Amino acid sequence: MILKSNYQKLIGLSFSFLFMLSLIGLSVGLGYANISLIDIIHSFIYFNTSNEHLIIQTVRVPRALIAASVGASLAVSGVFMQTLTKNPLASPGIFGVNAGAGFFIVVAVTIFQVGNLQAFAWISFLGAAVASLSVYAISSFGRDGLTPLKITLAGAAITAMFGSFTQGLLVLNEVALEQVLFWLAGSVQGRKLELLLSVLPYLIIGGLLALIISPKLNVLAMGEDVAKGLGLKLGRIKIVMAIVVILLAGSAVAIAGPIGFIGIVIPHVAKKFIGIDHRWLVPFSAVLGAILLLSADIGARFIIFPQEVPVGVMTAIIGTPFFIFIARRGFNGQ
Incomplete structure (x- = not known):
């Protein structure tokens, strides 16, 4: 069901935001140690050094905020990459x-x-920029130029290459393996609030840029020839879009490691509700991305309770069937 009027979209966005806040509350309360709502409230008003209050303030709240931030960042990055490359994958x-x-x-x-x-x-931003430029350059070679299929194949090749290099370095350095293994699994467990605060300025800048240029993405989505005819500065817009992707995706990886599929799934889900108007697609995708990662993180705590599954595994379980569906529809002409 597509929400047609701006009023309907605003109501839908508001309800989605409230649902996201409720998931943040559940994320704080649920886990190996069940914590009541009263304890959560008291930890902010009458904080003491009890185990419950320490768990809330030092573990649960940072984890929930990080999950919401990373999910939103990856979802908006997916919107921009799909619009820039005209590739549903x-x-x-x-x-x-x-x-x-x-x-x-x-x-x-x-x-x-x-x-x-x-x-x-x-460092994460630099790696994201190098990977992005490499994929764009490789897929631009050839007679047909940049096509959805070529950029997907180039992306798969770059992903495999960097993945192989990463594994090779870790095999040669077992001490480093212990240091980064928790990060490479893609998880928000055990992350400190300081880590989120260290990249928060970049997340804010990336988010604001995304909102500011979102109206121009509607023009770009019509095709580059039409966009040029309407006076859109394509080179400048593409540079800003690349900066947004690098800031948001780079920050997300720096915080939580490589978590996949959110950037694929959420833009398509958001379009089912509000269409292709990027003025609404960007904020809707941000909220829905936060909802997806929060839900996946809560589920990851109980699927093999009392142990936890890395949230990257949960998003892969959700996203893989969706990826196959979009791949078939995208390359077979709907």
């Missing part, structure tokens, strides 16, 4: 952005012994 995970950012962080840890959180963010 485009996402940071499929196009090597996550793998490139991950490889650069592993290099920093294994070879240069980098451990600074702020440095992780910049």
Whole structure:
């Protein structure tokens, strides 16, 4: 069902936002140690050093906020990549952005012994940028230029290459393997609030840029010839779009590691509700991305309780069938 009027879209966005907030509350309350709503409220008003309050403030709240931020960032990155490449399969995970950012962080840890959180963010951005430019350059070669199929194949190749390099470095350095294994699995478990705060400025800048240029994406979606005819500066817009993807996807990988499929699934789900108007698609995708990752993280705590499954495994379980469906529809002309 597509919400047609702006009023309906606003109501839908508001309900989605409230649902996201309720999931944040559930994420704080549910887990190995069940915590009541009263304890959650008291931890903010009358904080003491009890186990419950410490769990809430140092573990559960950062985990929930990180899950929401990462989910929103990956979803908006997927919207921008699909619009830029006109490929329904485009996402940071499929196009090597996550793998490139991950490889650069592993290099920093294994070879240069980098451990600074702020440095992780910049290194992640660099890896995301290198991977993005590599995929774009490789897929632009040939007579037909850039096509959805070529850019998908180039993304798969870059992802495999960086993944192989990453595994090779970790095999040679077992100490580094212990340091980054939790991060490579793609998880929000055990992440500190300081890690989110270290990349928060980049998330805010990327999000604001996404909202500011979202009306121009409606013009770009009509085709480059039409966009040029309407006076759109394509080169400038594409550069800003690339910056948005690098800031959001790079920050998400720096925080939680490579979590896949959110950037594929959420843009298509959002379009089913509000159509292709990017002025609404961007905020809807952000909220729905946060909802998906929060839900996956809550489910990951109980699927093999009392142990936890990395949330990247949960998103893969959800996203793989959807990826196959979109691939068949996208390359077979609907």
